[in-house]
Amino acid sequence: MLLVIFVIFGISIIMIFPAISEAQSEQKTFVTHSGAVVRTSGEVLDPLYTVSSVEFDPDQYLRNFEFGRLSISETGQTIRDYTIIAEDDKIQEISPGIFYNVWTFNGTVPGPTIRATEGDIVRVHFINNGSKEHTIHFHGIHPAGMDGVFEPVGGNGGQFIYEFEAGPVGVHPYHCHVMPLEEHIVHGLYGVFIVDPKEKRPPADEMVMVLNGLDTDFDTENNFYAVNTIPFYYQHHPIQINTNELIRVYVVNMVEFDPINNLHLHGNLYRYYPTGTDLVPSFYTDMITLSQTERGIMEFEYEYPGKYLFHAHKVEFSEKGWVGIFLVKDDPDKNSQKVEYGT
Numbered sequence: 001m002l003l004v005i006f007v008i009f010g011i012s013i014i015m016i017f018p019a020i021s022e023a024q025s026e027q028k029t030f031v032t033h034s035g036a037v038v039r040t041s042g043e044v045l046d047p048l049y050t051v052s053s054v055e056f057d058p059d060q061y062l063r064n065f066e067f068g069r070l071s072i073s074e075t076g077q078t079i080r081d082y083t084i085i086a087e088d089d090k091i092q093e094i095s096p097g098i099f100y101n102v103w104t105f106n107g108t109v110p111g112p113t114i115r116a117t118e119g120d121i122v123r124v125h126f127i128n129n130g131s132k133e134h135t136i137h138f139h140g141i142h143p144a145g146m147d148g149v150f151e152p153v154g155g156n157g158g159q160f161i162y163e164f165e166a167g168p169v170g171v172h173p174y175h176c177h178v179m180p181l182e183e184h185i186v187h188g189l190y191g192v193f194i195v196d197p198k199e200k201r202p203p204a205d206e207m208v209m210v211l212n213g214l215d216t217d218f219d220t221e222n223n224f225y226a227v228n229t230i231p232f233y234y235q236h237h238p239i240q241i242n243t244n245e246l247i248r249v250y251v252v253n254m255v256e257f258d259p260i261n262n263l264h265l266h267g268n269l270y271r272y273y274p275t276g277t278d279l280v281p282s283f284y285t286d287m288i289t290l291s292q293t294e295r296g297i298m299e300f301e302y303e304y305p306g307k308y309l310f311h312a313h314k315v316e317f318s319e320k321g322w323v324g325i326f327l328v329k330d331d332p333d334k335n336s337q338k339v340e341y342g343t
């Protein structure tokens with residue numbers, strides 16, 4: 001009987017105040033420049049141009065390396081062909097309810113991690129499907145004409161082929177170099193380029209961490225910080241590793257606006273190779289400091305299982321998203337599944 005009264009009461013409330021039940025799922029509706037309609041109950045930052053949105057999986061990005069399409073030159077040199085497409089009209093939900101207009105290489109921020117061996121011919125087929133001019137500027141050694149600075153590639157299908165010999169050994173960023181540079185980088189046009197030594201580094205569980213920030217209110221200060229774009233992602237989805245297994249992290253700092261960033265590992269220390277150019281580590285530490293595009297390789301093993309934090313020791317950054325967890329599992333059989341690379 002009581003239930004019936006409640007149901008009748010509930011229905012009459014909805015009949016008298018129909019807006020109440022709708023208000024809870026109220027959505028904003030936007031008409032984009034292309035005429036498409038977007039609905040969201042979240043905030044929308046920066047103009048929307050299209051409805052295409054980014055599908056970015058930080059778990060997948062973490063251990064994904066692109067070795068290119070392989071061929072051999074007449075002189076016997078390995079050629080690696082990659083295709084990178086720039087776009088500047090994607091929408092990404094970078095935090096629950098926060099939608100941001102990201103500029104992407106191959107549809108994501110960061111763009112693909114491309115990988116070659118020292119001395120290979122790297123050939124990047126660049127297509128600019130954005131509305132603005134873009135380029136790819138690789139850090140490393142290459143001819144002036146391949147530097148991605150003075151030859152902006154026009155939007156709406158402009159093309160350029162970057163070709164150079166991979167080197168030096170290490171981990172290098174690549175990014176768009178069109179002015180105003182800050183805008184092009186902050187919106188997400190960057191990625192990682194790894195050059196392996198001819199005699200490979202020891203097998204390891206390898207991963208890429210791009211430290212980045214998001215200025216969502218355009219006041220040239222970051223509102224969010226992250227490792228691999230999504231704030232707090234690896235805190236909610238800990239990175240699973242094994243005890244006594246060699247872990248190798250390629251870390252690149254792409255945070256703009258803030259002069260420095262840093263990386264602190266809990267319950268452990270790592271061997272650190274600045275820029276990865278030397279095969280002998282320079283430091284044994286739990287703390288590195290990185291300025292813009294500074295990068296390096298960290299190597300470590302965990303002896304004891306459990307959860308360990310890694311984060312910016314600049315506490316403001318970690319509290320705004322730049323924090324993660326390694327979940328170390330005791331799995332002695334895992335050694336047979338070590339990641340092979342350089343093929």
Ligand SMILES: [Cu+2]
Pocket residue numbers: 133134135176177178184189
């Ligand atoms: Cu650009």
